[in-house]
Amino acid sequence: MRHLLSFTLLPALILSACSKLEDEGDTGAPEEIAEPIGSYDIDAESGEVRATLTDSDGVTTTMQAGSEVEARFPPPFTAYPNAQITNTTWVEQGDGTFVTVEFTTPDPRASVVDFYRRQAQAAGIEVEVEVDAGETTTIGGENNADRSSFALQVTEKARATQGQVSVTRGLR
Numbered sequence: 001m002r003h004l005l006s007f008t009l010l011p012a013l014i015l016s017a018c019s020k021l022e023d024e025g026d027t028g029a030p031e032e033i034a035e036p037i038g039s040y041d042i043d044a045e046s047g048e049v050r051a052t053l054t055d056s057d058g059v060t061t062t063m064q065a066g067s068e069v070e071a072r073f074p075p076p077f078t079a080y081p082n083a084q085i086t087n088t089t090w091v092e093q094g095d096g097t098f099v100t101v102e103f104t105t106p107d108p109r110a111s112v113v114d115f116y117r118r119q120a121q122a123a124g125i126e127v128e129v130e131v132d133a134g135e136t137t138t139i140g141g142e143n144n145a146d147r148s149s150f151a152l153q154v155t156e157k158a159r160a161t162q163g164q165v166s167v168t169r170g171l172r
Contacts, residue, residue, distance in 0.1 A: 065089040071101045074148070074169040076122040080105055080112055083163075096147070096170035103163050109156040112163055113137050116152045125150050147171065 038053035048066030055061070069088040071079050074097050079085060083103040091098040105112060120127055120141060125148060128141040140151035147170050154163040 059094050061091065061093040063089065063091045071099065072097075073099055073101075074123075074167055077116075077119050077150070077165075077167050079103070080107075080115055080163065080165075082107075091171075093171050096168070098166070098168045098171060100164060100166040103165075104160045105163070106160055109135075109137055109154045109161045112154045112161055113139060113152065116150070116165060120150045123148060123150065 037055075038051065040049065040051035042049050043066070046066055046068050048064065048068055051063045053061045065088070067085075067087050069090055071085050071088045072090060073079065079101060080103060083105040085101055085103045087102040089098075089100045117127055117139060120139075124143040124145065125141045126143075127139050129139060129151075131138045135157070136153065136155040138151070138153045140149070142149040147168075149166075149168045151166045152163065154161055
């Protein structure tokens with residue numbers, strides 16, 4: 001689950017960057033691929049993934065994912081105070097953004113949930129989903145007016161709380 005978005009988004013970007021050339025019949029020849037309109041790169045040392053795609057409408061989508069990617073949140077969201085960030089996925093598309101940040105903190109799960117609930121409310125997002133299941137809490141909601149959404153999943157472990165927060169704003 002840790003790199004699910006990276007492994008899901010990267011192939012989609014790659015596949016959409018290529019298109020099959022149409023021809024009038026099957027000649028049995030291998031398919032020709034048009035010039036890609038995107039790129040991707042995986043840093044061998046850090047494992048960071050960078051991808052860019054410009055669609056047929058001219059909208060460019062860029063993605064960065066990895067343990068060293070800066071956790072940039074759309075306001076008013078911020079990283080949990082003193083959390084150790086273990087992975088970040090950042091996507092920009094036109095004026096829209098999507099970020100998923102994975103982290104650990106020694107603080108209790110309830111503190112993390114309260115922190116992000118307050119930030120969601122400040123963003124005009126009403127928490128519509130709340131599920132407590134054993135050691136895990138999941139909350140989430142949307143603000144349709146500015147096309148933003150938020151989801152948080154936190155699990156309390158022996159000496160730490162592990163979390164994943166995702167915020168989307170303005171994507172089409």
